[in-house]
Amino acid sequence: MRRALFPGSFDPITLGHFDIIKRGVTLFDEVIVAIGVNSDKKYMFSIEERKAFIEQAFADEPKVKVVTYTGLTVDFCNDIGAEFILRGLRNPADFEFEKAIAHANRRMATIETVFLLTSAKTSFISSSIVRDVIKNHGDYTKFVPDSVRIN
Numbered sequence: 507m508r509r510a511l512f513p514g515s516f517d518p519i520t521l522g523h524f525d526i527i528k529r530g531v532t533l534f535d536e537v538i539v540a541i542g543v544n545s546d547k548k549y550m551f552s553i554e555e556r557k558a559f560i561e562q563a564f565a566d567e568p569k570v571k572v573v574t575y576t577g578l579t580v581d582f583c584n585d586i587g588a589e590f591i592l593r594g595l596r597n598p599a600d601f602e603f604e605k606a607i608a609h610a611n612r613r614m615a616t617i618e619t620v621f622l623l624t625s626a627k628t629s630f631i632s633s634s635i636v637r638d639v640i641k642n643h644g645d646y647t648k649f650v651p652d653s654v655r656i657n
């Protein structure tokens with residue numbers, strides 16, 4: 507069983523994340539979307555909301571599971587038997603950041619990080635841009651799956 511962990515904050519999930527997960531499903535038997543819980547970070551959406559947004563977006567995709575975790579990503583991978591970490595790369599800044607994390611993870615565990623280049627159409631989207639658009643009452647629906655709706 508080829509199981510990949512796709513870790514992140516997903517505050518909220520965007521069409522960029524959605525694209526990476528969809529493409530990950532074609533490469534792996536199971537893609538576990540893992541929402542990291544960091545008590546030092548302030549989030550716009552609660553962990554329950556973030557989880558529900560992702561679950562609803564992939565309600566028709568049995569290969570996608572959504573979980574939350576604390577602690578080191580590699581430890582969580584070992585706990586659940588995931589041999590791969592899936593990450594998206596948008597730009598050179600992502601590359602430099604991800605490279606350091608992937609090297610550190612590799613030093614700590616025998617887990618391969620697999621990078622997918624983002625699709626051109628969604629490469630500019632980030633959760634922080636979406637949060638800014640929401641805060642300023644803009645049309646955020648262009649950047650997120652239909653499951654992300656704010657009352």
Ligand code: ADP
Binds near residue numbers: 522
């Ligand atoms: P983090 O808190 O780890 O930055 P994010 O939820 O922002 O978590 O991102 C999780 C993963 O999704 C990262 O690998 C990131 O590069 C990727 N990602 C974020 N936005 C996009 C996008 N627009 N297209 C593709 N991948 C993306």
